[in-house]
Amino acid sequence: MIILSKLADYGVIVATHLAAYPDRQVTAGTVATETRLPQATVAKLLKALAHAGLVTAARGAGGGYRLARSATSISVAEVVAAIDGDIGLTQCSVHVDECARTTYCPTRPHWAAINRAVGQALSAISLDAMLTPAAFVPRTFPSANPSQPDEPRFSA
């Protein structure tokens, strides 16, 4: 399974690209060619980012996009949320009321905690951090089953 949609992935690339050249007004087409991504898709992504207030848009000739805030103050989580909507682990995380078996489901309370962990992992990295070549290493979780023989793979 893949957690981030292709669009969200591209969105982070685009946002990071903008972060690399702060205070430069760039058109969607320019970003597309520079990032080697399809033009129409980049345009759509920038629209979503603008709608979320992460980038500012200027129309007309000589217009374009630029980051609304500093690269250090924008997290990856915000970019993803701007494109794919708010992050929730499960269906009932997002639409709480639509789950008919809320009363029977013993698992639901536990999702909240995992959810928060994922969210914080994504919030912990700013666009600025994405630009640095060295990888950010988050603090690891304590494993509930340390001597587990075959853990599922989490490929990088």
Added chain:
Amino acid sequence: MIILSKLADYGVIVATHLAAYPDRQVTAGTVATETRLPQATVAKLLKALAHAGLVTAARGAGGGYRLARSATSISVAEVVAAIDGDIGLTQCSVHVDECARTTYCPTRPHWAAINRAVGQALSAISLDAMLTPAAFVPRTFPSANPSQPDEPRFSA
């Protein structure tokens, strides 16, 4: 956006239900009625879990499913992986070779770390832990931007 697919969510519910009654042979139909989930879907899920070796299946009259291992030694991550496949954050996480712009993409190395964080968050909780009424509280991550005014919501 929703991280876990509905099927994976249901899968955890089913697996947790099995964990609640260890060493009891249950048919797919029984699990379906007891969990209030659609029968055909539960059957499909149990097939997948059996294929992954998480549950053992017995055919014929008096047959059914049961957990292959103890509830404490099966993590939520394993259940999810059994249904949705191995967990990867982005497309290129799973199919590394299919990303044509690997050389241009500065974000890719960073995904690995986030990826690992998500995976460990899911591995940290066993089916046994899912049964306990009190919520498990994972250790929180350090935030890269502590004074962030409007973080995206991570609904529970």
Added chain:
DNA sequence: CTATTAATGGACCAAATCGGTCCGAATTCG
């Protein structure tokens, strides 16, 4: 030995979502 029960594997269909394209509104420059 036969009938019944239940998992297994597969094909199959409908619906939702995703990725992508197009045209219209707004703005700046000549």
Added chain:
DNA sequence: CGAATTCGGACCGATTTGGTCCATTAATAG
């Protein structure tokens, strides 16, 4: 003032997902 340019939003096709069903194999009961 008008034409070029660029964002904004509606729209559409295709892949994926969620879900169902049937034929087959296997095991137990009578």
